Amino acid sequence: SRLVAEDRRPRLVASIHAGDFIYGTKVFANYESPDTRQYVLLQKAPGEIFQRNLSQAFGEKRYSSRTQLLLESFDFAQFRRRLNSSKSSLLTFTDLPPGFATLNISVGHLLGVPTDLRGSVPALAMIYVGFFLSGFFAGMGLLSIISVIALHLRFAPHIQYSLNPDNPDGSGGIGSLGDTLWFFASLIGAVGVLVSVFLVNVEWSYLYKGYGQVLFMLWLGLPYTLAVSIVLVPGLAVRRQVRGYKSFREKQLKEEARLFNSFKEFKEAPDEEIIATKRAINERLENIQTQMEKLRKMRNSHIDNKS
Incomplete structure (x- = not known):
């Protein structure tokens, strides 16, 4: 229980029976610190009885309509910002007959x-x-x-x-x-x-x-x-x-490299200024090359081998 209480990562808990869900969330809530907000991800809007059970499970202060999320209208990007901004837990409930x-x-x-x-x-x-x-x-x-x-x-x-x-x-x-x-x-x-x-x-x-x-x-x-x-x-x-991201990012880096290479042509300028500018451009190009290497080595998913 000490490990669970001190773990700040978002968690996912699933159940298929209302009674098990209420019992499980009560136990789960005991491991959480009082300032942790618990979000509930649902497939559909709950009825009055289920709404009351959720309030009993989480407590009136922890559970409200603001912490209730519907899968069909779920905004992952917005919710990710919520998780990162506070101590939160994500739970999901699905009612399924046996x-x-x-x-x-x-x-x-x-x-x-x-x-x-x-x-x-x-x-x-x-x-x-x-x-x-x-x-x-x-x-x-x-x-x-x-x-x-x-x-x-x-x-x-x-x-x-x-x-x-x-x-x-x-x-x-x-x-x-x-x-x-x-x-x-x-x-x-x-x-x-x-x-x-x-x-x-x-x-x-x-x-x-x-x-x-x-x-x-x-x-x-x-x-x-x-x-x-x-x-x-x-x-x-x-x-x-991930492949789509890597392809898009690689095109961006290649375009940046092309632009920096175009800056290497100087008409008239003091030698020291040309040397300093070339050094800065070379550092940027090396940085771009390093980023491209990291991008190529990055695994596409957990089913791919490491490069």
């Missing part, structure tokens, strides 16, 4: 509950409850993955305004963003290993059927597909914007 839990039950049923569990009603009930709970919690993770990808795609067009080739991370100052995605992907991959161990070690009754084998392979590969997607999809979006 459809993934129902889907998981359906898949488990179609794969076929093991024969030795069918003779006992309590055991059969427990296995279906297990399907529901595992699917529900997996659905929460799936929603978080979709939310992260959607937010990255939403913010990617504005990322060029945050790039700085002089940043030592070699990624224009957005290296931590990619590191977070790689860490998230590794967690998803670890969950995928656990899911794979479970699926492989259960003796499914209908696995010999064609549709059972297809479902089994789809369910087995889903976590790994998501792990790749959460790195690849934002990476491709960021790469496109």
